[in-house]
Amino acid sequence: MILQDSILTLSISDFEKIVEKTVQKVLIESKKNSEKEFLSSSELISWLGISLSTLAKWKKNHRIPYSRNGKRIFFKRSEVLGALKQNNFYKIKDLYN
Numbered sequence: 001m002i003l004q005d006s007i008l009t010l011s012i013s014d015f016e017k018i019v020e021k022t023v024q025k026v027l028i029e030s031k032k033n034s035e036k037e038f039l040s041s042s043e044l045i046s047w048l049g050i051s052l053s054t055l056a057k058w059k060k061n062h063r064i065p066y067s068r069n070g071k072r073i074f075f076k077r078s079e080v081l082g083a084l085k086q087n088n089f090y091k092i093k094d095l096y097n
Contacts, residue, residue, distance in 0.1 A: 038067075038074045048080075063087055 010018070039047065045055055058064040065079045 037077050039077060039080075041073055041075075044075045044080065048084075 036043070041052070041055060045052060048055075055064070059066060059073075064083050065076065067074045067076065
């Protein structure tokens with residue numbers, strides 16, 4: 001069944017409940033991600049607001065520490081923060097807020 005040009009009618013209180021539940025889910029997920037100690041490449045890129053090519057350059061030039069488990073690469077959050085502070089790269093984005 002394909003619905004075209006459909007309109008959904010909600011009461012204000014129902015809409016507020018949906019928005020509140022959605023915001024709670026996003027906040028919980030955000031908190032989980034911010035507390036993770038080990039990050040994947042995609043999580044690190046998102047957290048730092050950088051491109052994949054920037055991350056590759058930083059790894060190649062040993063500006064950012066990482067660990068390898070087989071083919072998978074992981075970044076320890078505290079080590080990344082330390083390296084960024086040491087190299088003054090943390091100005092990319094305010095990582096402490």
